[in-house]
Amino acid sequence: MTSRQPLQFFILTFVLSVPFWILQYNTSTQFLPGLPLSALAIVSPTLASIILVYQREGWTGIRQLLGKAFDFGCIKNKVWYIPLLFLYPSLVVLSYLIMRINGVDLPIPKFQATSIILLAITFFAAGLSEELGWSGYVTEPLQMRLGILGTGFLLGCVWAAWHWIPLIQVHRSFLWISWWTLYTVSARVIMVWLFYKTGKSVFGMTLFHMTLNLAWQLFPVNGSYFDMRMVALLITGLALIIALLTKGFRTNKFI
16 A cells, blocks of 8 residues: 555546547537536546556556455445435435525426436446545555545545536536535545545445436436535535544544
8 A cells, every 4th residue: 555656646647637628629519418528537547546556566456456346345334325325415405405495496306217227327337437546546545644634635626626627618617616626625525534434445435426426417407406506515514514523533543
């Protein structure tokens, strides 16, 4: 683990993403509303981690890294599947109810099981292509230097900045991106906390990552009514509560 290189990983992830960002400038095509072709850069964190692991640890290291994709055995206490799967969707449902109470004219959600399953599978695969890098490669070496809270904050900032160009490419406003950045940093703080509570499970982080995108797309309609400011404030409040109430969260003592 001491051979892991966080700075090199961050730089390589951004460099590998550049071709995908350039691709988007030649087209206005989107996979889903708000999801441009440049989102294909999701493979960059895993590619970066594979390259760096191979340099230091060879094929054995790569097999160990990829083996984390379905390390659900790490989650000894199955109760942690509840926050992994339902914590963030609960916040999104709360934001929906608050908007309705405040008189916002929102459509009634209509879900189809087939579309939910397909979206879940798609977003799980997408999340895994990121989390093998963010969680599987770089979280632990950062934690050894910065502690749990510091790791969540720094990794969240890098994760957010990595998304800025695709967000600009789908014409998100500066204000929207600002709230989204706060939301993303807070989400990563929670994810680092969950990472250690679930036995350092990359599979668990992929499930949580999946819910971030799934809840957004299912918010009626295709995220078009999604209130980023409200969700950002809700998840930031939750991250602060976790940081304040979890003993040793600002250090490494609860690991």
